[in-house]
Amino acid sequence: MTGPRVRSSAEQASATPPGWQTIGHDAASAMLLRALRNGRLAHAYLITGPQQIGRRSLALDLARAVNCEAGEVGDRPCGDCRQCQRITRGIHADVRIINPGTTIETEKVRGSDDTPMSRVIKKGHVDDLQHRASLKPFEGRTHVFVIDGAELMLAPAANALLKTLEEPEAQVLLVLLSSAPEELTDTIVSRCQRIDLRPVPAEVIERHLVERMKAEPATARILARASGGRPGWAVVALSDPTAIDGRRQSVMRIMGALTGSLDERFKYARMLAAEHRKDREAVYKELARWTAWWRDVLLVKHGIEGQVAHEDFKDQLVGVAGQVEPRDVVAAIRSIAATAEALEHNAMTPLVFEVLMLDMPRIDPATVPGVGTADDGEEWQDEE
Ligand SMILES: [Zn+2]
Numbered sequence: 252m253t254g255p256r257v258r259s260s261a262e263q264a265s266a267t268p269p270g271w272q273t274i275g276h277d278a279a280s281a282m283l284l285r286a287l288r289n290g291r292l293a294h295a296y297l298i299t300g301p302q303q304i305g306r307r308s309l310a311l312d313l314a315r316a317v318n319c320e321a322g323e324v325g326d327r328p329c330g331d332c333r334q335c336q337r338i339t340r341g342i343h344a345d346v347r348i349i350n351p352g353t354t355i356e357t358e359k360v361r362g363s364d365d366t367p368m369s370r371v372i373k374k375g376h377v378d379d380l381q382h383r384a385s386l387k388p389f390e391g392r393t394h395v396f397v398i399d400g401a402e403l404m405l406a407p408a409a410n411a412l413l414k415t416l417e418e419p420e421a422q423v424l425l426v427l428l429s430s431a432p433e434e435l436t437d438t439i440v441s442r443c444q445r446i447d448l449r450p451v452p453a454e455v456i457e458r459h460l461v462e463r464m465k466a467e468p469a470t471a472r473i474l475a476r477a478s479g480g481r482p483g484w485a486v487v488a489l490s491d492p493t494a495i496d497g498r499r500q501s502v503m504r505i506m507g508a509l510t511g512s513l514d515e516r517f518k519y520a521r522m523l524a525a526e527h528r529k530d531r532e533a534v535y536k537e538l539a540r541w542t543a544w545w546r547d548v549l550l551v552k553h554g555i556e557g558q559v560a561h562e563d564f565k566d567q568l569v570g571v572a573g574q575v576e577p578r579d580v581v582a583a584i585r586s587i588a589a590t591a592e593a594l595e596h597n598a599m600t601p602l603v604f605e606v607l608m609l610d611m612p613r614i615d616p617a618t619v620p621g622v623g624t625a626d627d628g629e630e631w632q633d634e635e
Contacts, residue, residue: 270315270330273308274459274482275451280309282446287316288324293444294419297401299432300448303483307348309448310397310426314338314346317424318391334391344389349376350399370595372400374407381415384423394423401427402434409439416442450480464489479543479560501540502564508608509571510616520604527600534594541587548572549580570619579612586610 267273273280279298286292296313298306315328315335328335337343355375380396388394398404404412415425416439427443429435457475459482460466466474466489477498478485488494508519527534547559551572561568590607594600 268316268321268326268328268330270319270328270335271312272330273305273312274486275455276305276309276448279446279448280312283309283313283316287327292317292424294423295416295425295427295443297427297429297432297435297440297443297445298448299429299445301430301450301479301481303478303481303487304448304450305482306428306448307397307399308483309446310395310428311338311346313424313426314343314395314397317393317395318343318345337390343391345391345393346395346397347380347383348397348399349380351403355379370403372398372404372408374405374411377404377408377411377415381411384415384420388422392422395426396423397426397428399428401429401439402431404435409436413438413442451482453478453480456480456482456485460485460489473563476562477560498540501537502544502561502567504537505541505544506567506614506619509611509614510619513608516608516611517605520608521601523604524600527594531594535591538587538591542584544568545580545584545587548575549577552577552580566620571614574614574618575612583611 267280267284271280271284283292292313296310298309300306312328315330315338317327318334318338319327319329320332320334321327321329330336330339334343338346341348349372351370351372353376355373355378380398384394384396398412415423419425425443427435427439432440432445453475456478457471460471460474461468464486470489473495474485474488477488477495488498504519508516511519523534523537526537543560547561547568548571550556550559551565551568552575556565556568559565559568586607590603593603
């Protein structure tokens with residue numbers, strides 16, 4: 252039995268303000284809040300980490316913090332004022348998220364063929380940003396530009412952005428988000444303060460789901476462990492009943508392919524190619540699932556089973572781990588990365604997926620419990 256918690260003064264000093272929404276990145280949050288309170292925020296940040304780990308949440312917390320109307324700096328972001336609310340709702344005129352799907356206003360006027368399918372950030376995006384940055388903020392104190400997928404900037408865009416990074420304006424905060432910072436040029440990286448977000452412990456995500464989002468404890472436990480340390484995934488999955496099922500189907504497809512005959516593998520390869528024509532992102536997610544699967548196999552092989560993302564498939568992981576050597580796993584992960592790379596370069600998709608299937612180690616189905624044939628996973632359902 253515990254009574255109501257009373258915060259110690261040390262806790263109060265380091266506590267996050269009420270409007271701070273980032274889950275589980277305490278060190279990063281504390282560092283940014285300290286900089287905010289001391290008036291020492293950088294002009295540009297580079298937040299790295301995998302999708303849904305909290306990069307965008309942290310960027311938006313910063314956007315709210317620098318525009319919040321709360322009287323005490325230590326109370327920002329309050330989450331309640333007009334500025335905070337408009338940023339949360341995504342309708343604040345001075346806070347803009349730029350990603351490959353963002354329409355470029357200047358090109359739109361000229362009639363560009365820019366489509367949401369585009370997977371790059373062009374110079375036009377940066378020109379647009381620089382034009383907006385040169386104006387006074389419209390409704391808040393500070394322009395915040397979040398470039399989501401900074402590694403997708405084409406060279407002319409990156410060169411143009413350097414100018415903004417080298418001559419920062421007082422009322423402009425740039426936040427670059429990247430899951431592949433090694434693809435950014437050193438000149439860009441060196442001009443940003445870098446914040447690397449690591450996977451959040453499952454217990455922290457579980458607690459957030461139960462206490463803040465009123466999830467059932469059993470559901471929270473599965474989602475927190477399935478999230479791979481990505482709170483964003485767990486939060487989305489909580490409100491999407493198909494997420495768990497979609498994930499299960501994805502694992503079943505992977506197990507089916509690993510234990511299947513060559514015919515079954517090629518059938519799966521054709522299914523990937525067909526899906527790729529309809530929905531590229533779904534295929535990238537499937538490849539990410541493959542990588543996560545092999546990563547888990549490696550963890551099991553090294554006896555670090557407590558950290559696996561597929562805790563609910565532990566028996567299958569152990570079955571697979573018993574049949575492969577670490578070097579097989581590393582080769583498999585490399586092959587998956589090469590597949591993603593080839594897709595980026597518009598390679599012949601059926602062939603690419605067939606090569607992937609030939610590269611995967613064959614697993615004896617008898618050693619993997621509860622796995623049917625590759626046909627089980629034929630129906631495709633998005634997990635996220
Ligand atoms: Zn506020």
